[in-house]
Amino acid sequence: MKTSSAQGIYLYCIADGSKNTSLGNIGIEDSEVCALAYRDISAIVHNCQAHPYESEDADEVKNWVITHQDVVDRAWHMFGTVLPLVFDTIIIGDEGADPKENMIKWLQKDYEKLREKLNKVKGKAEYGVQVLWDPEVIVELIARDTPEIADLREQLKSKPPGTAYMYEQKMKNLLRGEMEKKADEYFNEFYARIKKEVLDVSIGKVRKGEDNLQMLMNLSCMVVTGGVKKLGLILEEIENEKGFVVRFTGPWPLYSFV
Amino acid sequence: MEPTRDAQVTLVDLLDRVLDKGLVINADIIISVAGIPLIGVNLRAALAGMETMVKYGMMKTWDEKIRGREGNNRIDREISLLQGEELELRVPGSVLHTQGIYVAWRPGQICVTDRRLFLRQQEFDETIFQTSLDKIEKLLVRSDTLCIVLEDQRRVSLRVADVDRLAASIKGAMKSRGLVVDETPLLPEYEEDALDFLTERETVTHKGKAWCMVLPDSVWRPGHLYITNRRLCWCYDFEKRLAFEVPTERILGSAIEVRNLSPVLKRKKVFDVIYEANSERKVASFSGEKMYEWERAVNRIISFRERIEACPECGKEAIVLGLLEDGCIHCGWVSPRLKKEAEEIMA
Numbered sequence: 001m002k003t004s005s006a007q008g009i010y011l012y013c014i015a016d017g018s019k020n021t022s023l024g025n026i027g028i029e030d031s032e033v034c035a036l037a038y039r040d041i042s043a044i045v046h047n048c049q050a051h052p053y054e055s056e057d058a059d060e061v062k063n064w065v066i067t068h069q070d071v072v073d074r075a076w077h078m079f080g081t082v083l084p085l086v087f088d089t090i091i092i093g094d095e096g097a098d099p100k101e102n103m104i105k106w107l108q109k110d111y112e113k114l115r116e117k118l119n120k121v122k123g124k125a126e127y128g129v130q131v132l133w134d135p136e137v138i139v140e141l142i143a144r145d146t147p148e149i150a151d152l153r154e155q156l157k158s159k160p161p162g163t164a165y166m167y168e169q170k171m172k173n174l175l176r177g178e179m180e181k182k183a184d185e186y187f188n189e190f191y192a193r194i195k196k197e198v199l200d201v202s203i204g205k206v207r208k209g210e211d212n213l214q215m216l217m218n219l220s221c222m223v224v225t226g227g228v229k230k231l232g233l234i235l236e237e238i239e240n241e242k243g244f245v246v247r248f249t250g251p252w253p254l255y256s257f258v
Numbered sequence: 259m260e261p262t263r264d265a266q267v268t269l270v271d272l273l274d275r276v277l278d279k280g281l282v283i284n285a286d287i288i289i290s291v292a293g294i295p296l297i298g299v300n301l302r303a304a305l306a307g308m309e310t311m312v313k314y315g316m317m318k319t320w321d322e323k324i325r326g327r328e329g330n331n332r333i334d335r336e337i338s339l340l341q342g343e344e345l346e347l348r349v350p351g352s353v354l355h356t357q358g359i360y361v362a363w364r365p366g367q368i369c370v371t372d373r374r375l376f377l378r379q380q381e382f383d384e385t386i387f388q389t390s391l392d393k394i395e396k397l398l399v400r401s402d403t404l405c406i407v408l409e410d411q412r413r414v415s416l417r418v419a420d421v422d423r424l425a426a427s428i429k430g431a432m433k434s435r436g437l438v439v440d441e442t443p444l445l446p447e448y449e450e451d452a453l454d455f456l457t458e459r460e461t462v463t464h465k466g467k468a469w470c471m472v473l474p475d476s477v478w479r480p481g482h483l484y485i486t487n488r489r490l491c492w493c494y495d496f497e498k499r500l501a502f503e504v505p506t507e508r509i510l511g512s513a514i515e516v517r518n519l520s521p522v523l524k525r526k527k528v529f530d531v532i533y534e535a536n537s538e539r540k541v542a543s544f545s546g547e548k549m550y551e552w553e554r555a556v557n558r559i560i561s562f563r564e565r566i567e568a569c570p571e572c573g574k575e576a577i578v579l580g581l582l583e584d585g586c587i588h589c590g591w592v593s594p595r596l597k598k599e600a601e602e603i604m605a
Contacts, residue, residue, distance in 0.1 A: 014281070065276045066265070086280035091288060106283065117281075127261050128271045160434070162346030162370065162427050204274065220275075228261060236259040249268040250261040255279035 007050035009091045009099045012071045013253070015042045015079035016118045023074060028053065028067045035075070036100070038107040041114060044075045044082075045103070050092045076253050081122045083114065084253045117258055124199065126257065127221045127228060127250035129235065131190055132213040135179070137243030142178045149174055187217055190238055197230040198223050202256040213245055220256035337369055337378055346370045347427040351418035353377045353387045359466040359551050368418055370427045372434065375406075377416070387414060391432050396440045399425050455493065455500045459599070460486045464555050468492065468529075468546040469519070472501060478519050483544055485555055490531060492544065502542055504533045507563070512556040514549055529553055 010028065018037040027033040027046040035042040055061050065087055072084045091106070093099035107114070143149045152171045156164055195201050200222040206215040223231060232248065239246040262268060339345060351368040354361070364386050366379040376388030389408055396407035404421050406414040418424050432439050456462070468483035470492045481494045481501065491503035511532045518524045529549040531542045544552070565578045571591035585592040592600075 011283075062269070062273070065273055066269075068276050069272055084276075084280045086278070086282050087276045089281075089283060089288060091283075128268070128275075130271075160346070160430075162430055163344060166345060166348065207270065207274075220279075232259040232261070239259065246259065247267070247271075248259055248261045249263065249271045251263070252272075252275060255275040258279075258281045 007093060007099060008048045009043075009045045009103055010048045011085050011089045011091060011103075012044040012046075012068060013075055013082040013084045014114055014118070015044055015075050015083075016040075016081035016122065017079045018042060019079070023071070023078075026067075026071055026074060028064050033071055033074075036103070038104060039111060041107070041111070041118065042079070043103060043107065044071060048090060050090070050099075052088050052090060072253055081118055082253050083117055083121065083258050084255050121254045121257065123225050124222055124254060125225050125228075125251035126254045127198075127223055127231065127248065128252065129194065129217075129219045129221055129231075130247040130249075131186075131216045131238060132209045132245045132247070133186075133216050134212065134243045134245070135214050136212070138179065138182065139175060141243065142175060142182065146174070146178055149178070183216055190217060191219075193234050193238075194219065194221065194231065197234055200257060204256070216244075220252075222254065222257050223251075225251070337367065337380075339371060340373065343374070344372045346372060346431050347424065349418050349420070349424065351377065351416055351424070353417075354415040355386065359464045359548055359555065361462050361465050363417060363461070368416060368424065370424070370431050372431055375428055375431075389414070391428070391435055392437055394428070394432065394437075394439060397425055397428060398441065455491070456486065457488070460488050462486050464552070466546070466548055466552070468544040468549075468552070470494075470502060471519075471543040471545075478523070478545065483546075483552065485559070490556070492542075504531070504535070504542070506559050508534045509556060509560065510534055510539065511560065512553050514553050519545060531556060 010031075012027075012033070015035065018040050019035045019042050020037050021035050023033040023035065023044070025032050028048075031046040031048065033044060033046045035044055053061075053064055055064075068087050072082060076082045091099050091103045093102055143153060149171060152167055152174070156167045156171070159167055191201070191203075198221040202220040202222075204218040204220060206218050209215040221231060228250075235246045235248050238244055265272075337345065337348065347368075347370040349368050350365070352363040352365040353368075355364045364377070364379070366377045366386055368377050369375070372391075374388055374390050375394065377386045378384070379386055389406075393409045394406055395409055396405075398405045398407075399421050402417055402421055404416045404418070404425055406416065408414065416424065429439055462484050464483075464485040466483055468481065469478045470481055470483070471477070472479050472494075479494055479496075479501075481492050483492050484490070485506070487506075489503050489505055490509060491500050493499065494501040509531060513530045513532070515528050515530065516525055517528045519526050519528070526545050527549045529544045529552050531544070533540055533542065563577075563579055566575050567578045567581060568575050569581060569586040569589060569591050571586060572589035574586065574588045576586065576588075580587075581591075582593050582596070585596065
């Protein structure tokens with residue numbers, strides 16, 4: 001780290017191990033990323049302005065975030081264990097003082113906590129599991145299995161447009177209720193099956209699914225490094241059920257468990 | 259099944275993690291953390307719009323609001339129909355109800371059947387308005403209002419969220435009965451002219467023509483008198499402006515006397531409104547037709563102000579107005595209207 005003129009330090013992650021070294025110009029906006037050691041841990045950082053990275057341009061932010069993850073990945077491979085920080089964590093100095101002092105102070109103060117967390121995540125990785133369903137397929141299944149809905153459908157065919165609208169609304173409401181019931185049932189079932197095969201599960205918010213699919217569950221699973229086979233088998237079973245799609249991503253550093 | 263880190267597949271997952279999760283430092287050595295979630299939110303908005311997720315209603319949290327409202331409206335009760343009658347459309351809406359000087363939009367369920375058009379107040383089991391389809395002469399959509407002229411030239415105004423759909427449904431039902439509806443816009447000037455003096459949430463409950471004695475020159479001038487849920491006010495016809503107004507809570511009383519308005523206009527009924535302004539008693543005088551109705555309306559307001567009623571929740575007695583405006587001080591009951599207003603403000 002050459003310059004001391006920078007007023008901020010951008011923090012990517014805390015790594016397990018002591019190294020004072022440059023990782024090259026791999027940081028956000030090609031900045032030089034360094035490892036700064038304190039006792040037996042290191043902070044992976046780059047020098048920056050005392051100003052957060054902000055932009056209205058989604059693509060620009062996307063690139064920053066991808067770079068953030070690339071750096072964390074690099075450090076993960078280099079050090080074996082890392083605690084990733086949330087995007088845009090920037091340490092500043094006190095009134096013109098070198099921000100490095102503040103960072104060292106923080107590492108000093110929080111050393112025990114960080115050490116403990118590093119030990120906890122050592123040898124583990126996080127996997128993203130998203131289960132989605134195709135509402136059109138599920139609706140068909142429900143319509144088939146719920147006599148009330150099948151009945152309404154049949155009646156609908158012979159009604160004039162105005163009345164048909166009423167029937168359609170009624171049917172939609174019924175379907176909505178049934179879909180929710182089914183969603184709850186499946187969630188509980190899948191969750192129980194997945195939980196058995198992993199160390200820990202963190203439930204995330206469901207997002208909008210692509211290709212007309214709806215997301216039923218969005219989980220982050222903590223797994224012993226390399227021990228992902230059983231989880232993979234369960235997910236395969238789920239994907240083989242009619243109307244379901246599973247997304248399985250990872251390994252990630254343990255973002256959801258730090 | 260094997261996990262993937264393919265950037266194409268995992269981008270959204272990655273954004274979720276890096277923007278939302280990860281270690282957070284809680285210390286004053288960190289730059290305005292407030293900036294961070296903002297980026298996240300913008301980005302997520304771009305990446306994961308919520309769109310029409312609720313179509314089949316699985317996304318509970320987003321859907322809850324809609325369903326909550328549906329549940330509150332007690333529209334689930336069946337509408338009783340005549341024998342063999344077929345319901346074509348049923349939507350919440352309101353009808354403009356006028357009786358003498360009394361005006362109000364009364365809400366309910368607007369129903370179109372293969373024979374009738376009617377507005378039903380389910381809670382009180384009351385049909386507020388109904389007509390058979392063959393009595394409908396004209397239909398006209400005016401912004402959010404459907405104006406209907408009946409055979410006897412009576413005019414009816416209906417309001418619903420989707421006026422065009424209501425109109426289409428009525429037309430459809432009439433057509434299938436072989437009835438023709440006239441849609442030429444020959445309606446006489448619609449009464450509900452824009453009352454631009456109304457404030458938000460202010461609605462007219464009474465209106466009518468009235469002369470008002472305007473100070474300082476004590477001349478009687480023509481205009482319209484209104485009572486809203488907030489004020490009594492008089493609009494001067496020629497200048498189209500409010501020349502007099504008093505908040506209803508400042509009205510102390512009213513009286514009717516027969517007086518001579520001018521050397522020409524003799525022995526006319528005068529409606530005096532006694533009110534308080536700057537700690538003084540003042541009188542505003544109106545004259546015209548239906549003065550007794552106005553007096554009754556004002557008296558109703560005054561007596562309503564002091565009326566005592568039991569709280570619908572806990573049964574403890576309190577002044578009605580307090581109950582309605584502030585809720586029950588004993589059990590915390592709040593009127594549905596207040597709840598709705600609060601919801602709207604929150605939203």
